[in-house]
Amino acid sequence: MSSLKESRTSTISRQAKREPVGRIAEPPHLFLSFHCDRPLASSARYCLRDVRAVEFARAPGGDITHLVQSDVGDFKLTVGDKWMSSLHAVLRHTADQWVLQDAKSKNGTFVNGRRCESAVVADGDLIELGHTFFIFREALPVAENRPESVEARSLRPAAPGLATIVPGLNDELEKVEAIAPSAVSVVIHGETGTGKELMAQAIHNLSGRSGPFVAVNCGALPSTLVESELFGYRKGAFSGAMEDRPGLIRSADRGTLFLDEIGDLPLTAQAVLLRVLQENEVLPVGATRPVKVNIRLLSATHRDLEALVADKKFRSDLLARVSGLTLWLPPLRERREDLGLLIGTILKRNFAKLADQITFSPDAARALLLYQWPLNIRELERCVTAAVVLARGGMVQEAHFPEALRAVLSNGKAEASGDTNGAPEEGQLSETDQRRRDEIVALLREHRGNITAVARALGKARFQVQRWIRRYRINSKEFRR
Numbered sequence: 001m002s003s004l005k006e007s008r009t010s011t012i013s014r015q016a017k018r019e020p021v022g023r024i025a026e027p028p029h030l031f032l033s034f035h036c037d038r039p040l041a042s043s044a045r046y047c048l049r050d051v052r053a054v055e056f057a058r059a060p061g062g063d064i065t066h067l068v069q070s071d072v073g074d075f076k077l078t079v080g081d082k083w084m085s086s087l088h089a090v091l092r093h094t095a096d097q098w099v100l101q102d103a104k105s106k107n108g109t110f111v112n113g114r115r116c117e118s119a120v121v122a123d124g125d126l127i128e129l130g131h132t133f134f135i136f137r138e139a140l141p142v143a144e145n146r147p148e149s150v151e152a153r154s155l156r157p158a159a160p161g162l163a164t165i166v167p168g169l170n171d172e173l174e175k176v177e178a179i180a181p182s183a184v185s186v187v188i189h190g191e192t193g194t195g196k197e198l199m200a201q202a203i204h205n206l207s208g209r210s211g212p213f214v215a216v217n218c219g220a221l222p223s224t225l226v227e228s229e230l231f232g233y234r235k236g237a238f239s240g241a242m243e244d245r246p247g248l249i250r251s252a253d254r255g256t257l258f259l260d261e262i263g264d265l266p267l268t269a270q271a272v273l274l275r276v277l278q279e280n281e282v283l284p285v286g287a288t289r290p291v292k293v294n295i296r297l298l299s300a301t302h303r304d305l306e307a308l309v310a311d312k313k314f315r316s317d318l319l320a321r322v323s324g325l326t327l328w329l330p331p332l333r334e335r336r337e338d339l340g341l342l343i344g345t346i347l348k349r350n351f352a353k354l355a356d357q358i359t360f361s362p363d364a365a366r367a368l369l370l371y372q373w374p375l376n377i378r379e380l381e382r383c384v385t386a387a388v389v390l391a392r393g394g395m396v397q398e399a400h401f402p403e404a405l406r407a408v409l410s411n412g413k414a415e416a417s418g419d420t421n422g423a424p425e426e427g428q429l430s431e432t433d434q435r436r437r438d439e440i441v442a443l444l445r446e447h448r449g450n451i452t453a454v455a456r457a458l459g460k461a462r463f464q465v466q467r468w469i470r471r472y473r474i475n476s477k478e479f480r481r
Helices: 167-179 196-207 226-231 247-251 267-279 305-310 316-322 336-357 362-370 376-391 403-411 431-446 451-458 462-471
Strands: 029-035 044-047 053-058 067-071 074-079 089-094 097-102 109-111 118-121 126-129 132-137 149-151 186-189 213-217 256-260 296-301 325-328
Touching: 029 336, 029 362, 089 126, 097 109, 126 362, 132 336, 132 362, 167 196, 167 325, 186 196, 196 213, 196 256, 196 296, 213 247, 226 247, 226 267, 267 316, 305 316, 336 362, 336 376, 362 376, 362 403, 431 451, 431 462, 451 462
Parallel strands: 053 074, 186 296, 186 325, 213 256, 256 296
Antiparallel strands: 029 044, 029 132, 044 149, 053 089, 067 074, 089 097, 097 118, 109 126, 126 132
């Protein structure tokens, strides 16, 4: 292979054909997700558009830079991993599939934890070469104006604490930077532990507002005290009201009010909140005159607010008021490509100067990358932090993890791809779910399996459409004809 000019952000498909302007292509991608010996090292993604083959090799002198060299569709990816061979494996595109072949490497080639000489790789497969882990994705949307290959260190996070190498999520995070200085209300959707409050805090930090960031967990407010806690009260308004209290909304004056799990707010409180947003004023319990407030409202929920409206459990006029912009945070199992990046952030935040001395065994790394993470980033941080403490300055081993993570190594890919675990069969769907499933199937048929086009037609994020496809057990590939 002839060598191109070395570059940290060189794209594997520099010579690729371009899609017409305005179209979003969905080429395959390869993600360098995690280094066992250098967990703080940069993650990277590489677009495989029009690529015939990729050779994996050990970088000379242990250089950690990931270099790509090209010659008519053949590329070479070198990694600073002493456990990799000088030529370790080759990933080839043949017909309609990608095949990974071991090149008689010393330490072997693994797919989803299983050693193999040759294997067809599928979407989401975990590739292990030496002490370096890659994730293969069959199709990801790439806009025309976006670089097709990038390293995490070259990213400019949209907000402090937020960074990703997943293209679709990166598009969501870019909205944060654009929307933050405005007064537009935002609803952040995502499962528990996906970082909804972190995103809300980031929006506030970028907003330039002079007041505080006040976070309220609506699900934790006692139903009998919701209004007094949110809107405040006057002395003597009720038994026990011994003094005036401003309430949480007035506490956020000139700042940002973040209502977590807004879907749990009682209907009576929703009516009063609507007036607050419409009139920019609060009427404390027991008061006769409203008090002016200036707040920026951010909300979060793991529930489908539109379904709650249909069930008359959430006010449609309040939904219209709070959802100026909707952001979607995917569960961690749908962004495993970012695990190395997230683990590096956790290590830096919790172990400061010791972070660059921490290493992981291949078994430990494999467990982290194959586990389903039902509690998302919150669970990841708890697990990694405890394991590092238990390792007492040594290498983090599989034994330092909880039983659930250790079990994943014996269960293999079944645990890793558990997105459909617990998903209802088609005949068991509720009427609302069945209507949504039928709508998605019809749109997939209309757009020939293009998930991005379906998301655009529904006005939803691509991540949400992917979640529904998994939940309703829809095979989107059968529509790509």
